[in-house]
Amino acid sequence: MVVIMKPKTKHEDIETVISYVKDMGLDVMVNKGVNYTVLGLLGDTSRIDPDTLMLNVHVDRVMRIEEPFKKASRKFHPADTIVKVGSAEIGKKNTFTVIAGPCSVENEAQITETAQDVKTSGAKILRGGAFKPRTSPYSFQGLKLKGIELLKKAKEATGLPIITEIMSPSLVETFERDVDIIQVGARNMQNFDLLKELGKCTKPILLKRGLSSTIEEWLMSAEYILAGGNQNVILCERGIRTFETYTRNTLDLSAIPAVKKLSHLPVIVDPSHSAGMSWMVEPLSLAAMAVGADGLIVEVHNCPEKALCDGAQSLNPKQFDNMMKKLHTIGSNMGITV
Numbered sequence: 139m140v141v142i143m144k145p146k147t148k149h150e151d152i153e154t155v156i157s158y159v160k161d162m163g164l165d166v167m168v169n170k171g172v173n174y175t176v177l178g179l180l181g182d183t184s185r186i187d188p189d190t191l192m193l194n195v196h197v198d199r200v201m202r203i204e205e206p207f208k209k210a211s212r213k214f215h216p217a218d219t220i221v222k223v224g225s226a227e228i229g230k231k232n233t234f235t236v237i238a239g240p241c242s243v244e245n246e247a248q249i250t251e252t253a254q255d256v257k258t259s260g261a262k263i264l265r266g267g268a269f270k271p272r273t274s275p276y277s278f279q280g281l282k283l284k285g286i287e288l289l290k291k292a293k294e295a296t297g298l299p300i301i302t303e304i305m306s307p308s309l310v311e312t313f314e315r316d317v318d319i320i321q322v323g324a325r326n327m328q329n330f331d332l333l334k335e336l337g338k339c340t341k342p343i344l345l346k347r348g349l350s351s352t353i354e355e356w357l358m359s360a361e362y363i364l365a366g367g368n369q370n371v372i373l374c375e376r377g378i379r380t381f382e383t384y385t386r387n388t389l390d391l392s393a394i395p396a397v398k399k400l401s402h403l404p405v406i407v408d409p410s411h412s413a414g415m416s417w418m419v420e421p422l423s424l425a426a427m428a429v430g431a432d433g434l435i436v437e438v439h440n441c442p443e444k445a446l447c448d449g450a451q452s453l454n455p456k457q458f459d460n461m462m463k464k465l466h467t468i469g470s471n472m473g474i475t476v
Contacts, residue, residue, distance in 0.1 A: 337366015
């Protein structure tokens with residue numbers, strides 16, 4: 139349930155409504171806009187009679203929310219959430235943030251060289267996998283903690299903030315200390331024990347959509363993190379499993395405007411995992427910008443043909459630079475800063 143106060147309502151009059159709601163056993167989330175203050179009621183709202191609330195002369199209107207997600211809902215939080223990481227402001231209007239780097243951290247030279255290349259081309263954040271959830275137990279599983287140390291060295295060399303994927307709740311403390319953005323991969327989107335722990339973090343969380351998850355399920359996973367107290371959540375559409383086998387996954391571009399309507403959280407696109415083929419990354423990236431995404435997370439490797447993981451979907455530095463130039467051109471025509 140949402141209670142919208144009338145414009146210019148005094149603080150003490152808003153507090154009166156909040157006290158009434160809390161006395162009924164509910165919690166209140168307060169969102170102050172330019173003209174209106176919106177009170178989001180959390181708990182068993184069946185205890186609240188909307189008509190009784192409307193008796194208060196300072197209440198403009200009361201609306202019931204049908205969606206199961208509350209804190210992630212735009213009705214609760216009308217203003218866009220902006221997640222600040224380094225010089226990047228993910229979710230800021232007319233801003234497009236690019237995150238780039240290799241699928242996996244392999245060695246110091248590889249990650250540092252790639253970091254320097256993507257920074258030169260305009261990427262604002264460095265990605266790199268240290269812990270790799272792989273379908274096969276025989277595939278390269280990542281360098282684990284050593285990989286994080288190498289990411290930190292690349293950060294020191296370039297100044298780029300770093301993002302990497304977490305797999306276990308036992309690693310939350312380490313990631314909180316060493317990583318700038320904590321990524322939750324598609325396979326862990328509904329790892330609820332992990333999501334609860336991440337809700338206690340102060341670092342931003344990038345939450346990828348699950349392999350076959352609906353938009354509602356995706357937002358409900360975000361709700362776990364938000365409910366824990368961490369409001370810095372970035373959503374990532376990375377393609378979903380459909381009957382189509384030509385591409386690795388099917389990029390659901392329609393999810394971008396849908397999520398923008400339903401939620402205040404920023405949403406970016408992973409064109410690399412969506413397609414599974416490097417030649418598709420550029421057109422999907424351009425489409426992501428056109429449909430309103432807040433940015434990209436792209437796989438770039440200094441030598442894709444020798445990559446230990448997902449080389450086929452990785453751009454080389456020259457390809458990435460060419461794509462960034464096109465994004466700048468299209469963005470300038472749309473009033474978007476890359």
